[in-house]
Amino acid sequence: MSVPTRARRTLVTSSLGTCLLLGGCAAPWESEPASAVDGRITLGFVNGGSTEFHTCLQESVERTARNNSVGLQTANSRQDAATEVANIERLIARDVDALIVQTVDVNALEGGIAKARAAGVPIFLTSVVPEDTSDVLGAVVVDQKEVGRLDAEWIEKDAAGRQVSVGVIAGAPGAASDVLVEAFTAHLPGNASVVASRPGMYDPVKARTVAAEMIRAQPGLDYAFVANEQMAFAAREAFDAAGGKDVRIVTVNGTDEALAALKDGRFAATVSNSAADTGELAVENVVSLLREEKADKIDKTRVRLVTEDNADTAPLYCPPED
Template identity: 25%
Template sequence: MKKLHLLFAAFALVFVLAACSLENGSSSKDGDKAKSKDSLTIGLSISTLNNPFFVTLSEGAQTKADELGAKLSVADAQDNASKQASDVEDLIQQGVDLLLINPVDSAAVASAVEAANAAGIPVITVDRTSEGGEVVSHIASNNVAGGVLAGEYLTELVGKGAKIVELEGVPGSSAARDRGEGFNKAIEGQLKVVAKQTANFNRAEGLTVMENILQANPNVVGVFAHNDEMALGALEAIAATGKDIKVIGFDATDDAQAAVKAGTMAATVAQKPEEIGSKAIETAIQYLKDEAVDASIPVELELIKK
């Protein structure tokens, strides 16, 4: 009987030690989880850092990440949809807690968003949308409304029936599509678009494309470019002709605002990229802390003119 009591006591001791071990293991796991919440890593796949607008957006995101104690890992897609897909895969492999994606191409980026979804990593799109995959939130200015602002002001400047040019952004990007939609809605029945061509949001291409357009259309009196880089390129081409052609851009970069102030550019639509980047980080952290976030977060627009 005495041996039986000792055997039961031994079993009881083993049970207690096992329970304590499990409890300590649970506490450690909870501690690791809390630690991960305090040291969040956010990935940012940005379309290009060869554009002042996106440089400012990235800087706004970095500043807010530093302020809130999060680590930000930035990958520059260099306006290449294939590279962006590879960049997103790298960020997934790094084990980021959340992905911010500024798509090069809204259709092409869908597979990258779906890859993040499959890995259990939430995605927020910035400035441009994704046409596929699950996205927690989209943070951007209302590009359609910005296009309307540009169209209405250009009509006011050049008058009804005037011949104008539209320089389009990267084909497939939601920004190019939406800005063009708003602009054409505003000028319908008011202005005549004699040339519409992409310059891929690039200043050098804006110069070359505008030179070619002016040779074929010498009576053009106005230009709407889907971003400031193309607008500034167009201004160089126009300056060489000595003509007075009203140019409106989009983004309100420092160079564009200086051109507006100098009177060489008629106007630019301010999209506030620093605020977009900052809001993206704020929203990411709110979501990771299980706080509710809006599916769409707009950033106000403003027409900058002299």
């Protein structure tokens, strides 16, 4: 005999204790209210932005929910922490059984945490996870420390002991980008100096401006580490326009467009991590954990360094719809 959804929530929250709330969104709701779904789990997915990563992640969450007969409501925070909190409140009010959250800012959610605690809504995270995981239902994360390490170690190998300069174009401060950049800079060799570091906010227009200013200030720049490939393409254009064609770009994601850029020399290296895998694991693991079935509380999306030499064997970043 199946356990009613409301009873499952009580069971899960009592075993987990207080839930940690990270994330939120503000786009219109895309599915029916939870109250209209009888006898099945309904999840809320609060996405953090509209980059290719976020878009592919959402497509994967929606597809996996549909394939598993799970109700789903989605919204988008557009990189705004205040909007996150407001939309968390809205999702809680829709009586979802759990929230999957791709957060914007892990430090700006105290109010939302309190509301989730009072409502007994379990939280499942993507991309980041707190050191103390006792207050979350679970997480699927890209190991940002590993991603940063792989890109930094590629520079170490490529520089081969030469004194080199490195520029950093980060994402949005306050979440996964901070972890990524810190790991990257920590693993750079002593012969590599970070001469500039600014956020690109996961916005190609902003990243283009940052890159143009960076190459003007550092005309001899050797490498640029860019926190995602959409920004990296914009940075490439800005570097080339300002005479910085020799700047070698290392980046993150492993999209089809980036693999082509590795082959033609626009990028030097990237670290692949499938957004589709992250979304699929998130939905499947949440459902299993709510039903008290076997699942890893903290799961990881596979990461892999990709260069021109192995671009043909890189995993698909965002497989097409079925």
